[in-house]
Amino acid sequence: MSFQYTILILLIPLACFLINGLFGMKFKPLLSGILGTAGLGVIWLLSLFTAYAYFFQVGLVNGEFQKIVVMNAEWLRFTDKLHIDMGILLDPISVMMLVVITTVSFMVHLYSIGYMHGERGFQRFYAFLALFTFSMLGLVVATNIFQMYVFWELVGVSSFLLIGFYYDRPSAVAASKKAFIVTRFADLGFLIGILVLSYFTGTFDFMALTGSDQSIFASGAAASFMGLSALTWAALLIFMGGAGKSAMFPLHIWLPDAMEGPTPVSALIHAATMVVAGVFLVARMFPVFFFQAPAALELVAYVGGFTSLFAAIIACTQFDIKRVLAFSTLSQIGYMMLALGVSGYGGHEGLGYMASLFHLFTHAMFKALLFLGAGSVIHAVHSNVMQDMGGLRKYLPVTHLTFLIACLTIAGVPFLSGFFSKDEILVAAWQSNKFLFAVEFLVAGITAFYMFRLYFNIFWGKEKTYAHPPHESPLTMTIPLVLLALGSIFAGYLPFSELISSDYKPFETTLHLSVAIPSVLIGLAGIGLAMLLYRRESTLPDRIAASLGSFYKVVLNKFYIDELYLFVTRKIIFNYISRPIAWFDRHIVDGTMNGIGWVTETSSQKIKGLQSGRISQYGFVFAIAAVGLALVFIYFIN
Amino acid sequence: MIEGIPMQHVLIVSLFMFFAGVCGFIIRKNMITILMSVELILNAVNINLLVFNKYLFPEQLQGHFFALFVMGIAAAEAAVAIALIINIYRRLNSINVEEVTEMKY
Numbered sequence: 001m002s003f004q005y006t007i008l009i010l011l012i013p014l015a016c017f018l019i020n021g022l023f024g025m026k027f028k029p030l031l032s033g034i035l036g037t038a039g040l041g042v043i044w045l046l047s048l049f050t051a052y053a054y055f056f057q058v059g060l061v062n063g064e065f066q067k068i069v070v071m072n073a074e075w076l077r078f079t080d081k082l083h084i085d086m087g088i089l090l091d092p093i094s095v096m097m098l099v100v101i102t103t104v105s106f107m108v109h110l111y112s113i114g115y116m117h118g119e120r121g122f123q124r125f126y127a128f129l130a131l132f133t134f135s136m137l138g139l140v141v142a143t144n145i146f147q148m149y150v151f152w153e154l155v156g157v158s159s160f161l162l163i164g165f166y167y168d169r170p171s172a173v174a175a176s177k178k179a180f181i182v183t184r185f186a187d188l189g190f191l192i193g194i195l196v197l198s199y200f201t202g203t204f205d206f207m208a209l210t211g212s213d214q215s216i217f218a219s220g221a222a223a224s225f226m227g228l229s230a231l232t233w234a235a236l237l238i239f240m241g242g243a244g245k246s247a248m249f250p251l252h253i254w255l256p257d258a259m260e261g262p263t264p265v266s267a268l269i270h271a272a273t274m275v276v277a278g279v280f281l282v283a284r285m286f287p288v289f290f291f292q293a294p295a296a297l298e299l300v301a302y303v304g305g306f307t308s309l310f311a312a313i314i315a316c317t318q319f320d321i322k323r324v325l326a327f328s329t330l331s332q333i334g335y336m337m338l339a340l341g342v343s344g345y346g347g348h349e350g351l352g353y354m355a356s357l358f359h360l361f362t363h364a365m366f367k368a369l370l371f372l373g374a375g376s377v378i379h380a381v382h383s384n385v386m387q388d389m390g391g392l393r394k395y396l397p398v399t400h401l402t403f404l405i406a407c408l409t410i411a412g413v414p415f416l417s418g419f420f421s422k423d424e425i426l427v428a429a430w431q432s433n434k435f436l437f438a439v440e441f442l443v444a445g446i447t448a449f450y451m452f453r454l455y456f457n458i459f460w461g462k463e464k465t466y467a468h469p470p471h472e473s474p475l476t477m478t479i480p481l482v483l484l485a486l487g488s489i490f491a492g493y494l495p496f497s498e499l500i501s502s503d504y505k506p507f508e509t510t511l512h513l514s515v516a517i518p519s520v521l522i523g524l525a526g527i528g529l530a531m532l533l534y535r536r537e538s539t540l541p542d543r544i545a546a547s548l549g550s551f552y553k554v555v556l557n558k559f560y561i562d563e564l565y566l567f568v569t570r571k572i573i574f575n576y577i578s579r580p581i582a583w584f585d586r587h588i589v590d591g592t593m594n595g596i597g598w599v600t601e602t603s604s605q606k607i608k609g610l611q612s613g614r615i616s617q618y619g620f621v622f623a624i625a626a627v628g629l630a631l632v633f634i635y636f637i638n
Numbered sequence: 639m640i641e642g643i644p645m646q647h648v649l650i651v652s653l654f655m656f657f658a659g660v661c662g663f664i665i666r667k668n669m670i671t672i673l674m675s676v677e678l679i680l681n682a683v684n685i686n687l688l689v690f691n692k693y694l695f696p697e698q699l700q701g702h703f704f705a706l707f708v709m710g711i712a713a714a715e716a717a718v719a720i721a722l723i724i725n726i727y728r729r730l731n732s733i734n735v736e737e738v739t740e741m742k743y
Contacts (some may be wrong), residue, residue, distance in 0.1 A: 612739065612743065613739025613740070614735065614736060614739060615672070615735050615737070615738075616663070616664050616666075616667075616672075616735060616736075617667070619660075619663045620664045621666050623660050623663075623664065
């Protein structure tokens with residue numbers, strides 16, 4: 001069957017963006033929201049249909065999933081081999097991403113009708129959401145790495161616009177700039193990586209780069225720079241781009257601040273879709289990493305492992321509920337990166353690859369649910385901070401129930417989706433690297449602890465007296481919560497290994513009880529600890545924090561990474577690099593130009609008196625000069 | 639060739655005319671007078687052209703035509719100049735050349 005209609009999946013959000021962006025101010029806000037939501041609803045159905053058709057009808061040929069290039073138009077041409085195309089590539093991971101993005105985006109569109117009700121710039125919000133959805137979809141269906149890069153930047157722009165949605169708040173403006181600059185800095189590495197890779201292979205095309213023909217890599221593998229092959233450098237630089245977008249340590253600093261954006265945006269962009277673009281990128285380039293740059297892949301694993309531990313520890317100390325979730329996102333993306341990093345290629349060896357994307361899928365569901373639940377709580381109490389909450393379970397029954405499901409899912413409680421995907425990741429880590437397994441095992445416990453710290457602090461704990469009693473959110477907000485909760489529960493039952501694998505051939509996985517049981521136990525231990533500490537109001541957490549002393553303070557301040565960045569940029573780069581360059585620019589470059597201007601101006605001031613405006617005077621000078629010249633010609637020049 | 643009058647005499651007349659014109663151009667304040675001085679200069683040149691043609695190359699006519707041409711140009715120039723002077727008069731209520739210094743820069 002032909003998948004020509006998939007172009008609509010891209011064009012409908014683009015149309016929504018243009019209509020809402022250009023004419024939105026003429027619409028009633030609600031109309032704008034309904035238009036965006038309806039558009040998303042259509043592409044959601046289209047994506048589900050595409051997924052069904054691809055996975056269960058036409059995708060599988062001779063026991064291997066096909067890469068189907070639906071369309072590919074040449075956009076820029078350099079040489080016969082090297083040209084940039086724009087097109088749509090359908091393969092298991094891009095189809096899966098289509099489903100993830102449209103599902104979460106649709107839920108967020110629906111949710112925002114309630115959440116953003118009455119906000120200034122409601123239409124602008126919907127326009128940006130549609131732009132984001134369009135660019136993210138374009139990113140995942142890219143047929144070549146350069147198309148991916150173009151949409152990658154578009155995604156960055158829409159993220160910037162949405163973080164800075166409340167542009168009258170200085171903190172939001174600062175956060176949007178920070179996010180843009182940090183990711184843009186990482187994208188510089190990505191671009192250089194693309195150029196290095198294409199220089200040696202002569203192609204941007206994913207079909208060629210991830211195909212079976214390995215000969216295109218020969219020249220790149222032979223060339224070496226500073227002890228590493230050119231391909232390793234390319235892979236490292238490409239991973240740098242992915243790490244920036246996915247907020248891996250040490251480029252993670254923008255994500256917690258990005259929580260300044262409206263909560264639905266955090267759910268869509270900074271939890272479920274955009275931040276996993278880095279994971280998607282590495283997964284897309286996986287054969288290149290695995291066969292040509294194993295060193296880079298190992299780095300991916302260690303960066304992922306470190307980030308997951310690092311972020312999980314910070315998450316235990318934060319009080320802003322959205323920040324807790326942001327660090328939790330970092331930690332979970334670290335899981336995915338790690339799973340990719342430890343993965344092998346083909347069949348059961350490629351378990352990590354499958355596990356990573358499986359976790360991406362389930363994480364999108366439950367993390368979007370967590371954020372939307374947090375949004376519902378914030379909507380009810382008008383505060384982001386845990387201290388202002390407590391005992392909310394009576395006021396917000398639906399939010400409470402769905403939030404609890406999400407917390408149980410992320411904690412890895414059996415038979416919810418997070419349990420299955422996390423189990424696969426842990427097995428993959430166990431098979432290849434015992435140290436990383438130990439780290440992830442620990443993180444599983446910490447994750448359960450901080451999620452339930454959040455849960456108990458919001459919904460249990462001290463009874464607060466609220467200025468006006470919190471009320472449950474409207475239906476447009478609770479329906480997405482319920483749907484995503486259903487997704488969180490049942491997404492784990494998809495036979496993922498039969499759909500997605502590193503070599504596109506389905507394989508069988510089973511539950512590994514020897515890994516699953518300890519990981520469930522440590523998860524339950526984390527939940528138990530959180531329950532003990534936070535279920536009722538007690539001073540125990542404060543006393544523990546006090547006894548940890550300076551360590552607690554360091555963690556509370558996020559290991560002073562932001563301060564370190566500020567120190568490096570402000571004290572070192574500004575003082576020792578930027579300032580001398582600025583001085584040179586101001587005094588030498590500008591000075592020369594200003595000097596020329598000054599000389600011209602002063603000299604003309606001095607001689608302008610000669611220009612009296614009197615015709616007689618000019619005539620006199622002219623006559624004298626003519627006579628003088630005549631004499632000169634007569635007597636001296638002959 | 640005019641009988642009994644050598645070429646130098648005619649040239650001396652033209653020389654006086656020319657310098658009278660230059661002098662008037664520089665000294666006079668009234669724009670109309672300045673315009674008249676310019677005409678004087680042009681006519682001095684015309685006399686020169688005719689005299690040289692008549693005395694040195696009597697069988698040719700270039701000098702005559704040049705003189706006619708100069709007259710035509712002078713007529714056009716006078717028309718433009720008078721138009722300018724009228725406009726200046728309307729603006730400044732004066733045709734004193736000393737006062738027309740607005741466009742110096």
